[in-house]
Amino acid sequence: MNRRAFLQTSTRVAALAAAAQYLPATFAAERPLRVALIGTGWYGKSSLFRLLQVAPAEVVSLCDVDERMLADAAERVAERQASKQKPRLYRDFRKLIAERDVDVVMVSTPDHWHAVPAIAAMQAGADVYVEKPTGVDVVESQAMVAAARKYGRIVQVNTQRRSTPHLLEAREEIIQAGRLGKIQRVEIGCYWHMRNRDTVASAPDITPPAHLDYELWTGPAPWRPFTKVQHPRGWRAFMEYGNGIVGDMCVHMFDMVRWLLDLGWPKRITSWGGILNDRASRANISDTQTALFEYDDFNVTWNHRTWGRSPEPDPDFQWFGTIYGEKGTLKASVFRYDFIPVGTDKPERTRKALLEYDQYPEDRTEKDLERHVASAMRGHWRNFLAAREQRGQKLPVADIEQAHISSSACFLANNSLELGRTLTWDAATHTCVGDEVANERLRRPYRTPWVHPDPAQV
Numbered sequence: 001m002n003r004r005a006f007l008q009t010s011t012r013v014a015a016l017a018a019a020a021q022y023l024p025a026t027f028a029a030e031r032p033l034r035v036a037l038i039g040t041g042w043y044g045k046s047s048l049f050r051l052l053q054v055a056p057a058e059v060v061s062l063c064d065v066d067e068r069m070l071a072d073a074a075e076r077v078a079e080r081q082a083s084k085q086k087p088r089l090y091r092d093f094r095k096l097i098a099e100r101d102v103d104v105v106m107v108s109t110p111d112h113w114h115a116v117p118a119i120a121a122m123q124a125g126a127d128v129y130v131e132k133p134t135g136v137d138v139v140e141s142q143a144m145v146a147a148a149r150k151y152g153r154i155v156q157v158n159t160q161r162r163s164t165p166h167l168l169e170a171r172e173e174i175i176q177a178g179r180l181g182k183i184q185r186v187e188i189g190c191y192w193h194m195r196n197r198d199t200v201a202s203a204p205d206i207t208p209p210a211h212l213d214y215e216l217w218t219g220p221a222p223w224r225p226f227t228k229v230q231h232p233r234g235w236r237a238f239m240e241y242g243n244g245i246v247g248d249m250c251v252h253m254f255d256m257v258r259w260l261l262d263l264g265w266p267k268r269i270t271s272w273g274g275i276l277n278d279r280a281s282r283a284n285i286s287d288t289q290t291a292l293f294e295y296d297d298f299n300v301t302w303n304h305r306t307w308g309r310s311p312e313p314d315p316d317f318q319w320f321g322t323i324y325g326e327k328g329t330l331k332a333s334v335f336r337y338d339f340i341p342v343g344t345d346k347p348e349r350t351r352k353a354l355l356e357y358d359q360y361p362e363d364r365t366e367k368d369l370e371r372h373v374a375s376a377m378r379g380h381w382r383n384f385l386a387a388r389e390q391r392g393q394k395l396p397v398a399d400i401e402q403a404h405i406s407s408s409a410c411f412l413a414n415n416s417l418e419l420g421r422t423l424t425w426d427a428a429t430h431t432c433v434g435d436e437v438a439n440e441r442l443r444r445p446y447r448t449p450w451v452h453p454d455p456a457q458v
Helices: 003-022 042-054 067-080 093-098 115-123 138-151 165-175 214-218 244-261 371-389 400-419 436-440
Strands: 033-038 057-063 088-090 104-107 127-130 155-157 183-190 268-274 288-294 299-305 319-325 328-332 336-341 349-352 423-426
Touching: 033 042, 033 093, 042 057, 042 067, 042 104, 042 371, 057 067, 057 093, 067 088, 088 093, 093 115, 104 115, 115 127, 115 138, 127 371, 138 400, 155 371, 155 400, 165 244, 165 328, 165 336, 165 349, 165 371, 183 244, 244 288, 244 299, 244 319, 244 328, 244 400, 268 400, 288 400, 400 423, 400 436
Parallel strands: 033 057, 033 104, 057 088, 104 127, 127 155, 183 299
Antiparallel strands: 183 319, 268 288, 268 423, 288 299, 319 328, 328 336, 336 349
């Protein structure tokens, strides 16, 4: 498929999927949807409980390499689901998938464990709901797209800005209504101080706890001695398991502006920065980074800095996307959007995140729930379920191919930073033009005995 055809197809699919947000959800079935969750940590449970709020689903299987986390999740799931039954418990995802008795597999593991179980689930006939980014490298991500298409699976990636009520409004009533005019520049970024600061003194190498299978937790990633940082929830501090703040936070905002503006692949990607401030911590992800995603008519520029004062005083826009047009500016975040016409400094329209406590009062007290995101997560599930009902007719709003573009652009940004040069991307061949060294980095080495997915052989 050439670039123009790809963009036309992407635009058509995005429009259909976005329109589906407004369709009534009907999930009639002879039996409840049978669901399995791989990775029972923070966001896995948050996502799963939103599904239980919007559809007749039965969580039949849970999998985690942490026995304590798994047992806690089983208790909480039994409390929340209609049957009050505890799911079957697994330590190894391969045994769960081998049962071949679930309709949907959720993959909510650390990033380095997204691709392999997601592809295995598709091969076993399940649809997949997977966290972002798609994986840790471009070829992994490409293989997930290939598997979804080969096996006819519906795959939704949890880039739920595409299902956020106030952003859906901004897309339709500000951007598509022409209120911005010609787009001139896009800025995205994050200024939260979210990078782990533990040092060798505060987080020395230790023996993994008995309740954690650290060998299986590490899986295909390079081996690192265990510290208190990696688990639980600290693995994002290390590039071995993810793609740093660009892979964690940029992917959301980049995907958001791509969706808002109907953008495809960037033509060129440049990134610079590194560990410029906090050199003493064990974390090996950048604390300062800029990435430039080049398009024909304007660029999208990402910045993050995990130190110092943010240039944006408003706390709602510390993690943000700002679109500058000839007629006005749209500032967007998970918390709200502001539309500011040219000629004034004050927003003409502001919309905040939708809270649905009247309909879902349990949101008020649920442990660790990002309450401002709950409505978006519910919308994302409804969209996924609608796509399953219309299989072959429409794709979900965050279909694996769309997430592949957003995720891989972020992977390429990190590769650009490491290589110290601009990468020119050929989407048709999935290669960096004239740069064999960069192309070698499209596929990370896997630790034995794990085998890296191949798009041609899934």
